[in-house]
Amino acid sequence: MTALLDVENLTLQFRTDEGLITAVDNVSFSLDKSEVMGLVGESGSGKSVTAKALMHLNARNAVYSPESKITLHTETGPVDVLSLKTPKELNIVRGGAVSMIFQEPMASFAPAISIGNQMVEQLQLHGDYTKEQAKRWSIEMLDRVGISDAGKRFNQYAFELSGGMRQRAMIAMALSTQPKLLIADEPTTALDVTIQAQVIDLMKDLVSEFQMGIVFITHDLGVVAQTADKVNVMYLGRMIETGPVRDVIRQPKHPYTQGLIAALPKLDDIDAPLTPVPGDIPSPLERPSGCVFHTRCRQVVGDVCKQVDPKDRDLDGSHRVACHIYTEEMA
């Protein structure tokens, strides 16, 4: 396994009229080639912001802390993503070596530009294609992701395709530049369950074929269990638990992760009541002191939760958790 991506101490704040809002707080992780990482959390947990940071794509009011560092390992050497400034420099993380798929395939295609033209445009921005070559390659990619009659679809517009078709086309477009890293921001959330399964299978196939790393953002632990090798659970901008997907899902350590798993509906016992994680995610303007989760936590061990930010603790080599329950045990 060779390293593809290193994110170190990523801290990101947004400058707003109400002051600085922390969206991502000291997040570190790494990803190898051909590895799929799930990034899990509720809306507002900072998972999408983290993903956009990988493409240096956050809004202009985003402020990165000086310690933040994102390194992408490409064939031509490591790229310090956050130091990229000009569009030309950014090209490599925007559609070049990194591609992104969005939650709503309908909204992520420009409605009045044909799918083919958008694909050709991207190819010509990132490679030495003539229009004719770009077109041929685009149609081949559309064909590859299982779109029938790809030559005809090439000339069509997003509104003429079905939801599953659109997401396939989005995947085809994202992969057409043969990126090393694919960021998938809730790519299946807007799809029917049956289409979801097809799209997930397709992505799995393509990962092994293209040897890409994938950052898979979702709030759905079920989808993570099917797709990811490892998982990061985020809450209010903090990474609270991380580890191999089996460990985290079978033996969740953090009370929040436990809550998320308990909240999944169980098909084998349809009479069981749903057990949501109590309370709502706090406003980022009122970040709780100490452990960010203590306001909703059922297993508060004492004042330490309200006062001290829990350290990231290594449980068994790869499974890490930031929670005072385990700090206490160790101490």
Place this chain on the structure above:
Amino acid sequence: MLNFARFVATRAVFAMLTLVIVSLVVFSLMEFVPGDCAERYLAFKNTQGSGISVADIEAERVRLGLDRPFLERWSKWIVNAFQGEFGESCILRVNIAQLMGDKFWISLGLCLASLALAYAIALPVGIIAAASQNAVLNNSLRLFSYLGLALPNFLLALMIMLFSTVYFGDTLTGLFSAEYRDADWSWGRMKDLLSNAWLPIFILGWSATAFALQTVRALMSDEIGKLYVTAASARGVHGRRLLWNYPARHALGPIINSLGFDLNRIFNELPIVALILTLTEAGALLIEALARSNDQQLAGAIIFLLTASIVSLNFLTDVMLAVLDPRVRKSIVR
């Protein structure tokens, strides 16, 4: 391509149908005005001292064809109207086509020129302002927009005239210099018109620009925030290419859609400006005919011409929209 031609043809037929329906409404309204042309004419004679009888009125009615059934008169009116022939004015007793002369076309020209001026400024400036985060640029544009929207046209016209009179000794009124006023069309007259027309165009364009700027900026800000723009920049599309091909292109549809409405608004503002600048144009004539002399023939003619212009413009914008937006094109052209 054949489909497109069919679409254009259908739209043209619809436009004609709209016009026919409008003409029915206009004609009916003309009918609803109490008293008809015959009574009005003879009542006018009455004030001059000559007595009139019911028989006189009846005779006049027959002469004007007012005794014919409604549908017959309407169909005659509409057939003539499509040929630019509107009969005689009730009050002035002259042929309406002659009375108006070029006035309507000059008015329409002024309005279209103001509309063109407004969007020639508002499109680039609005798009750039929406895309830029420059607070100074945005605030000064906002100030200009508020000024343009709040400052009445006639006040602006008066201010410019006052300024010009005091400093240049020229009141800047009228559309033609004295020697060209009643002359036939020629290059000289055209040039003379253009050298005078800039002021009404500027004044009418002023508030239209402010209005258009607000529209363009709001539509652009809307589009820029959409996911497809983020997605395009995530694919490496950037700079001017991103701005014009993505949000600007998609904001254009609603703008084109509102052109007909804009033209109507400008035409409504024209009479006041025309009054102050003593322009000879059709809007003032319309107000005169509607409000003062109750001249339904003349008013009907002008309203019909105005509606015809707006319907034609809407037809054009429909076609433009279909060319620009595949969603429109593909939904109708099938």
